Amino acid sequence: MSAADVRAIQRLKHEYCFTIDGGRYEEWASLFTEDGRFVRDNGDVYEGHDELYAFASEGFDEAFAQSAHVVTNPLIEVAGDEAVGEWYLVLFHETPDGESGWTQAKYEDEYRKVDGEWRVAESKVSYGVRG
Template identity: 65%
Template sequence: MTLDLEDVQAIRRLKHEYCFTIDGGEYEAWAGLFTEDGRFIRDSGETFEGHDELYGFASEGFDDAFEHSAHMVTNPVIDGVDESDDAAATGQWYLLLFYRRSDGDVGWTQARYDDRFREVDGEWRIAEVDLTYGVTRAD
């Protein structure tokens, strides 16, 4: 599948909404950016699938881990894929996550997202997020 500029822009906006909603504590909206069967996979193999599990991961895990966070994604590489696949597009991004924990510690993490996207009822949605952690620095 060849993506046109509108598709690429819609996918970029979707990823930016992903960052803003999780940082803003809008976990229901964050989970709603995924397809019904959407998955979030950490490089440890831990997987959260479907809106309920995604919401639980965000609302429980994120609030426990961070008092404040700021996800920043860069260097997007967005491509269309053969529609016989379960996704219509892929995206690669670098993540730089700045955070403050509830104990006051501050730090940052660098990681990489390998994403899959699918169009549902004319709207792009995240089918899968595969997160690979790189470097972390904390004070």
């Protein structure tokens, strides 16, 4: 496990946050592998760039007028061209009707190196305070 790989994965997760918060949904989807998956704790699964883009551009805009994903406490383990990571998330948001709030969650991610670049293979999110 190299420090460079860990830093690259941390940067990837930060790009994940900034792109979805900035409404750059095509760019956000491109951070996943071609078969990448986003899995919500309610059972919803979005797989592949087209479904990921549709989830973000339709569902995310419907739920939030503004958002700020803040990820912390990364635990990253790298084994060759694959890695896993856990992160805490605090999501600050404003709804389309002007309500402000925040949500706490945990990400459990799988990463894969594709053509020398780290990509998200799967990101599972669980809402609420969990260890």
